[in-house]
Amino acid sequence: MKINYLLTLFLLGITAQAQMYVSPNSYVFVNDQYVFVTQDVNLNAATSNIYLRNNSQLLQGTTAVNGANVGLGALSVYQEGTVNNYQYNYWCSPVGASNATVGNSAFGITQLGIPSTNLDTRSYTTASILPIGNYNGVSANGSLSIAPYWIWTFRSSTLYSQWFQIASASTLAAGEGFTMKGTSGSDTFTPFTGSGANNPGSKQRYDFRGKPNDGTINNSVTNGTFTLIGNPYPSTIDINLFLSDAGNAALINGTAYYWEQAVVNSHLIASYQGGYGKYTIGGGYVPADIWSYNSDGTYNVDTTVNGAVYQRRFPPIGQGFMVMGTATGSVSMKNSFRNYIKEGAVNLSEFAKTSGKATNSPNSVYDPNSEFFPEIPNLAGVDYTQVRKTYAPQIRINTKINETGIIHTALGFGDQYTDGFDYSGDARATSDGAPASFYFVLDNQPYEFAMSLAKFDIDKKYPVGLKSTAQSNFKIKVGDLLYGFDPNQQVYMHDKQTDVYYNIKTGEFDMTLPAGDVRDRFEITFKENALSTNDNSIADNFTVFQNNDGGFLTIKNPKAIALSNCVLYDISGKVILSKTSLGSNLSFEYSTSGLSEGVYIVKLTTEKNEVVAKKISIFNKK
Template structure:
């Protein structure tokens, strides 16, 4: 939809005197895009005359896509404006990548993408078309505010090709920010009840709306990389991008993206109090699948939260897993880390741009306002594939399933504090070696304690394999001090071929059922990559042993709020332990003897999945999962 202040002039197929511009917005005119896609084949000219600018307003999910291959020719002193919402908590970071550059005085006629400047990028919406510039607070002002919008310069940083905490570069004093360079910014305190579009307030205390105003980024955007080093980049366009396409099409990165997550219950500006880490996304697909439109939603494993010292070094695991996000299509403004595999560059291109509105159901999450570990199955019985998606590339996405990739999620509780979640994903084209864009390295290689899959001696948190019941997947552990690990299957998603999952102790040739139970492991300081593996068969199983195990009937009697165990073979139960699904011990009972039945009250427990693990006097282990609903 197009509106005008006094005059609106748009040339859709260009004219010689406009250098073949595909869209021209004259001074004091604007284009208003409401919940729709504005597609321009080539460049955009947003004209300006004595302070009267031409504008493009993207509202309620409206996006701008451009189809030029190569360098952009966007020009003019006018502005495009687009909203994005980050966390409202003034203690927590979002990672951003600006969709616009700053048109400084004298740059109106300069062609192409422009550097951003944090002193002139951020605005507070006042009405559907008007905004006021945010105040950038000095270094000594630690807390941003929602109304009037003020942002602390202390927390504005970028990170280019480094692995050290000292690699962060401050940009809060107006230092230039090139197109494609990501940056950090904390949220704001307080609320801003101003509602500019009839849907949600600027900041209802959950999310802080930012109006980005400037020249829209377009075309090829080059991002430097170095082998084994991370760079903070992100989606630099005023439209969504296909993150899987970008990662697989750029061999100078390792094919994964890392997203910062932070424990939102910790309210402190001091680094030594931070609890956070990086979640990892992998396309779990091939480039050929992306181009054919048959690639799925990819796989994301949440961050494990660590503590930090005052120098930025990671300390012990301190918290539960971070949030689960859908990451296939990165929304406007989203920042993320990429890891280089060689000196060179990765290039963001228009061909990755898609018109996908933000939301979990569209596989395009930016940020959530509260901790959540829920896995969302973005499908229903009648719509298992992606809907038609408008894309510069012309890819037919309706060929791709939006069902979660077939996978097993394994939780490892480290020292009864935090959980590392590893994912085994099943893909028919995966090999047993390291596959770029399918397997994912741990981004936390300097951690004091961790668990991982071992692939070609690499430490991985996502392992893609072609399923075979006889497959064996090496797992490893490392800890600089003696450590305790509790390992269990959190969930098996969209895969019915797995009947059993075991952790095989290769030294003692013992198989531990982690599908129905928790296995507790105590290891001395050091790194162990050879003694354990995940299997789908127990080669030591004897039919009689299984009959004995199956004779025990374990169930939750929700009506009477009791855990009930029937023991018709009068097995001598030596120990019983109840764990929650994370692996934390709820209670332990010892020397129960050989009664025909047992009951344990559960009325004081929260609803959820729990694991009952029993051991008989002759060392037979039996594990069962129950669901408690009080």
């Protein structure tokens, strides 16, 4: 069956059971709906067009590698950036060049434009491409100028120097992601479909026009490197289907990395502030750590800017993201990953936005009274009404380093997870090259992990690492409890060296450590050790205090409990004083007059191998 569109049509929604053919001097206009075509789309002539407006999308069911669409006409669909002329968004075009060749085509920014009137959203003005030496894109009523210098892609590398400049060339393969900075200025034209102004300020609308991408789209990855890809279709996709695809799972680490950038109005790399948020199937999205950078693209310092929480389950049209390879091959985007979700945070579909376009749309996935999705049109045959919307119950842990930025991490739980690496549950961090980090340590894994999912056991201890290239202060506390984690459960940071437990739910872990990478000293626990300072049967038998006027440490032992040793540590865990075979004296005193001011840990061990650890503060010594 072939459906011919020989007349001008204004559609509320349609399903084409086979091919969609749009004849010369005809167009299909879709408003607030989706079109599903089981086979190819033929835009026969340059005057054959499809216009997707007001959250409209195109779904296709072909399985051809590199697609089966053809034609000199164009599909037109809007997407808005979220940055000004100094910051980047990561993109992936939903269209390629219009031509008579069957299959997907390469894309270039010369295919971008803007709606040119507020009366007819078929009309548009092609963007002006500025000279390569002009770094500032500009938006104005009726015009759009793009700075091609900022169009780059990243093909299987870990080095900043390996970004590849595309500029205005039409050489971006289908499915290949790219960077693009936004524009300065504003454009108050508002298309009548109710989608807002073209650019109210730092939110440029782009009209993507060309042959719509479809079918299986492959992009190369290699072991241990990042590749910039994205959603290549004029519809949303389910990122969980992409990550769980068996072929993809054999080639990547199961995490999608999304760039977030703070507003710093400079084109200098040394002024950039940004980082990568991480999404996995099991854990959801962990916000980015926002770093500043050196001129060679390496990390400098973690900034005071806090990464935001975005809804990443259904990447919208145009969304780009990174993947990390674990083997050499080609990851695949497939039509079967496509679905119809209207963009907006409430629908778990955000293009780096803090608020969505559609808050109460008919297919909204948000229902406070249901843990399951509603029906969602899709090509994989998924019954979303049987799919839960939440992720693993988890603790979000925030680490402040040197009183500046925050490292975001998550520790989640489920019976299906292990202490080792779990694909698309555990999220490898991007902080390997950072000067400081807090991370989770997994069994038999040398890498740093920003998200760790494991089986919950209240008696279990979950190892964490602290790293710094110079002496650094770490302040660690629970930031949030999500997806049903017990709000009454206490959470501790345990220092195995000093045997001190820090309640990081009601307080914080505060410690200054020397340069180094410590992977075997600290752990997250849910109970204090039975022999710790909170065990009244042991700890309350001793009184430990610092006499700062006299400059000595006093230990009172009124019950004459036999002690095997006493160790004094500084806050970094360095042994300052060690005494053995103490016996059962009623009192002990040790000079502290030569010690620096600060917090110290006193650790007592009885002859029955019972342990008591207490903090003291040394200051104002004579």
